[in-house]
Amino acid sequence: MTPGRERIVRFGVGEGLAGILSVPRQPRPGAPHVVLVNAGIVHRVGPNRLYVDMARRLSALGFTVLRFDLSGLGDSDSPASGASLIGSAIEDVRRALDYLGRSRQATRFVLGGLCAGADYSLIAAFEDSRIVGAILIDPSVERTRRSRIIHHLRRLRHLATWWQVMRLAHPIWSKSLRRVRSLIVMRAAEAHSERHVDGYLAAWSKPQVEQALQAVIDRGLSLMVVFTGGVNQQYNYREQLFDLMPDVNFGGQLQLDFMPDADHSISDGAGRAALLESLGKWVDVRFTLTAPARKSM
Amino acid sequence: MTLLFFGDAGRQLFGAYHPPAGQVAVRGAAVLCAPWGPEYFVSHRTFRRLAIRLSEVGYHVLRFDYYGTGDSAGERDEGDLASWQADAALAVEELKDISQESRIALFGVRLGAVVAWRLAREREDVRSVVMWDPVFSGSGYLKELAATQSEVDRWSLSPPRRGSGRVSEELLGTPLSPAMRNSIQSVTPDEFRGTTAARVSIFFSDEQQGTELHHALRAAGTPFHTETMFGQTPWREDTLLHGQVPSAVIERMVEVVP
Numbered sequence: 001m002t003p004g005r006e007r008i009v010r011f012g013v014g015e016g017l018a019g020i021l022s023v024p025r026q027p028r029p030g031a032p033h034v035v036l037v038n039a040g041i042v043h044r045v046g047p048n049r050l051y052v053d054m055a056r057r058l059s060a061l062g063f064t065v066l067r068f069d070l071s072g073l074g075d076s077d078s079p080a081s082g083a084s085l086i087g088s089a090i091e092d093v094r095r096a097l098d099y100l101g102r103s104r105q106a107t108r109f110v111l112g113g114l115c116a117g118a119d120y121s122l123i124a125a126f127e128d129s130r131i132v133g134a135i136l137i138d139p140s141v142e143r144t145r146r147s148r149i150i151h152h153l154r155r156l157r158h159l160a161t162w163w164q165v166m167r168l169a170h171p172i173w174s175k176s177l178r179r180v181r182s183l184i185v186m187r188a189a190e191a192h193s194e195r196h197v198d199g200y201l202a203a204w205s206k207p208q209v210e211q212a213l214q215a216v217i218d219r220g221l222s223l224m225v226v227f228t229g230g231v232n233q234q235y236n237y238r239e240q241l242f243d244l245m246p247d248v249n250f251g252g253q254l255q256l257d258f259m260p261d262a263d264h265s266i267s268d269g270a271g272r273a274a275l276l277e278s279l280g281k282w283v284d285v286r287f288t289l290t291a292p293a294r295k296s297m
Numbered sequence: 298m299t300l301l302f303f304g305d306a307g308r309q310l311f312g313a314y315h316p317p318a319g320q321v322a323v324r325g326a327a328v329l330c331a332p333w334g335p336e337y338f339v340s341h342r343t344f345r346r347l348a349i350r351l352s353e354v355g356y357h358v359l360r361f362d363y364y365g366t367g368d369s370a371g372e373r374d375e376g377d378l379a380s381w382q383a384d385a386a387l388a389v390e391e392l393k394d395i396s397q398e399s400r401i402a403l404f405g406v407r408l409g410a411v412v413a414w415r416l417a418r419e420r421e422d423v424r425s426v427v428m429w430d431p432v433f434s435g436s437g438y439l440k441e442l443a444a445t446q447s448e449v450d451r452w453s454l455s456p457p458r459r460g461s462g463r464v465s466e467e468l469l470g471t472p473l474s475p476a477m478r479n480s481i482q483s484v485t486p487d488e489f490r491g492t493t494a495a496r497v498s499i500f501f502s503d504e505q506q507g508t509e510l511h512h513a514l515r516a517a518g519t520p521f522h523t524e525t526m527f528g529q530t531p532w533r534e535d536t537l538l539h540g541q542v543p544s545a546v547i548e549r550m551v552e553v554v555p
Contacts, residue, residue, distance in 0.1 A: 006309070006368070008300040018300060020311075020368055043341050045367050048470040052368070075300060075313060075345065267470035269374075 004059030009066070011099035016077030017092060019044060019068025022055045028062025031287050032132050033106040035096050036067040037089070037113035037120045039265075043074030047265035050114060050272070054135075057276045061283060064104060068096055086123065086203070093124045097131075108132045110222075110287075114265065115139075125221055126212040133222040133286060135279065138231045138264060142206070144243045150236045214248050222286040223250070226257040226275065230264025255282050298348075303361075303391045310384055311368035312361040313345070314395060315352035324355035324555070325400035325424065326392045330385050330409035330416075333481075334442075334471030337366060340406055346542045347404065350551045357396035361388045374472035378480035381412050389420070400424050402554050403495075408432050411484055417495040425496045425554050429546065433510045435484035442468045489513035497521035498553045500546055522553060 004024040011017050036051045038044065044067045045052050055065040070092045071079035079088040093111065100106040111121035112135030119140050125131040143151070204212075217223070227235045235241075238258040257278050262271035304310040317323050329344050331337050348358040363381045365371035376384075389401055402425040405413030410431030417426035432438045446468055466473050486509045497519060501507045504525040514521050526546050 006302070006370075008302065010300075041342075042338055045338075047338065048335075049367075049373055053373075074341070075298065263470065265470055268467060269472060 001057070001060035003056035004064070009068075009099070009103075011103075012071075012076075012092065012095045013080075014077070017068055017071065017095060018075040019066050019096070020055070022059035022065040022067075024059045024062045024064060026062055027064070028288070031063050031283075032108035032110045033100045033104065034058055034063050034065040034110045034112060034135075035093065035100070036065065037093060037111060037117040037124075038070050038073050039114035039117045041073055044069045047114060048267040050265050050267075053272060053276060054112070054279065057280060058283065061280055063110075063283065063287075064100075064106070066096055066100060068092075086120070089120045090124050090127065093120060094128065097128065101130075110135065110283075112224075113137065122213075125216050129219060131216075132220060133224070135224045135226075135282075137226040137266075138228055138235075139225065141227075141235055141241070142244060143234055144240055146243065147234070147236050147240050151233055154232075154236075210245050210248050213245070217248070217250060217253055220253075222253050222255075222282075224255045224257070224279065224282045226259060226266075226278075228262040228264055228266060228271075229260040230262065232260060236260070255285075304384075304387055307370070308364055309370040310361055310364060310387065312359050312388060312391065313348065314392070315348045315356075315358040315360075317355045317357055318353045321353070321355040323357070323398065325402055326357040326359075326396045326398035327351050327402040327404060327554070328385065328388050328392055328413075329358065329360040330381075330403060330405035330412045331360070331362070331366070332407035332409045333477075334473075335469040336407050343542050343547070344406075346544075347547050347550065350547055351404075351554075354551055356402070356554075357392060357398055359388055359392040359395070361385075374474040374477075377474070377476040378408065378411060378415075378484070381408075382415050385412050385416050386420070389416070389422075393422075402427065404429070404550065406430065408438075408481065408484075411488070414489065414493075417493045417497075418491050421494065423493070423495045425498070426493065427498045427500070427550050427554060429500045429550070430502055430506065431499065431510065432481075432484055433486045433489060433513070435481040438484070439468070439478070439481055445469060486510060486513045489519075490517045492517050492519055496555065498550070499523045500550065501525045502527060524549060 002025055004022045007021045007023060009019050009021045011019075034055075036044070036046070036054060039047050039050075046054070046067070051067045055067050058065045069076035070089050071077060072088075083091070097106070097109050100109070107130065109131050110133035111124055111131055113121045114137040118136035118138060121134050122136060122139060125134050225241065227240075238256065241256060255278075257275070259266065259271060259274070262268065262275070266272050266275050299314045301312050301314060302309045303312055329348060331344060332340060344360050348360050351358045361384070362369040363376055363384045365373060365375035393399065393401070399422055401420070401423045403413035403417055403423055404427045405411070406429040410428035413426050414428060414431065417423040449469070489510055490513045497514065499507065499510065499521060501523070502525070507523060507525070511523065526549065
């Protein structure tokens with residue numbers, strides 16, 4: 001597989017956003033364009049160069065891929081003053097899609113990212129019908145009762161936990177203290193009255209996320225969701241996503257990869273190769289117009 | 298700022314060129330040499346800030362990615378300090394071509410400081426070399442990273458089984474090829490017993506770090522300027538998480554170059 005040619009692009013207000021466009025040598029007919037969104041504040045190459053590897057693999061498979069820096073990150077200009085973090089990010093994603101629409105006549109897009117990049121991708125997909133696919137690596141999720149039990153059992157088996165407890169450095173102490181305080185001021189019930197999703201989706205309540213997710217799935221959005229061992233305190237068994245969202249009907253549009261041996265940025269060579277292989281299969285299944293339909297995972 | 302690719306088509310390197318601010322006299326051209334692996338990702342913001350400040354005081358500046366790193370061509374496990382030095386030399390030539398400047402300053406952080414130092418010893422056009430917490434014991438540096446990795450693994454609930462063959466050799470998320478390992482291990486304080494005509498400035502984040510390096514430079518009769526600025530470590534991951542840029546060191550670096 002030969003990766004595509006890489007070009008530097010500038011776009012957005014005053015061409016303030018910077019990115020690298022991977023242009024395939026043999027474009028896949030009808031393929032959507034792929035846009036990778038920053039993971040946290042790591043610039044467009046991605047943590048441990050994850051996005052470079054993803055972009056080069058996808059371009060070798062015939063996809064045009066843009067990995068760019070959101071405002072204030074990497075080589076892009078600072079965001080407009082007053083803009084919220086999420087608002088600015090979603091607006092920048094829209095600018096990236098508009099840019100690809102103008103410059104390359106792109107009409108359909110796949111967004112992807114790790115961590116915050118996954119959350120931004122999902123929020124953008126909720127709001128923009130041009131997005132037909134999303135690659136979400138370690139998106140924000142809640143724990144379930146089962147994942148809490150698994151987590152605590154692992155902690156109990158972990159010698160370092162006991163060392164932390166004895167040194168009064170374990171979070172159990174600070175959590176207990178907070179709980180006592182909240183009981184004293186009678187805020188415990190109030191604090192648990194509405195459950196929200198953690199991370200960058202924090203502004204969304206769980207029912208809101210479920211409704212929005214169902215709506216985009218019904219619209220035809222294809223999802224590749226990856227959970228790594230890097231977030232095993234939060235997500236630690238394969239089916240957790242379905243336990244979290246029992247009312248969402250993914251309808252065969254979800255590929256769920258559970259990689260408990262991989263770290264958060266899937267940095268190990270074997271894990272990285274497995275991810276890229278799985279990504280290649282996913283785009284083959286979802287975005288090949290001429291090939292016969294294949295069974296998804 | 299102009300982003301560019303340079304070098305041979307099969308070995309394309311990525312660079313970011315910052316022209317000097319229009320209202321100040323041009324003082325020369327500066328090439329910034331990045332550190333290795335995890336330190337590269339963490340210090341990216343700092344390098345951009347340093348480039349901006351140098352351009353504001355009259356420098357043409359080029360920061361770049363070595364082959365196999367960042368936006369440059371190549372895989373993560375390709376490259377060693379010798380190839381990095383060749384890439385840095387190419388960056389110097391590229392910047393000289395862009396700027397038509399012959400007065401070169403080199404800036405390097407950690408292993409990037411070793412690259413800058415080696416280049417400063419080789420090239421007569423290098424007028425100034427500024428090193429920030431240079432690695433002067435490669436084996437000690439690897440041990441330091443391995444200790445950090447062990448600490449990460451110790452607290453992880455599912456640490457990778459290192460040495461089992463399941464995990465290729467890597468440190469803190471970056472593959473460590475035998476060639477890179479060997480080239481890092483080849484770095485010793487003796488490295489700094491050589492001489493250079495360039496003006497040498499060294500910054501440390503801990504005063505304990507500099508002793509051996511100072512001895513080596515003095516033994517070689519190389520004049521140098523050194524300062525310790527505590528806690529200014531832009532390559533540490535906790536710095537990345539907080540998005541901090543060590544402004545104090547950057548400002549001092551800008552002040553010490555001619």
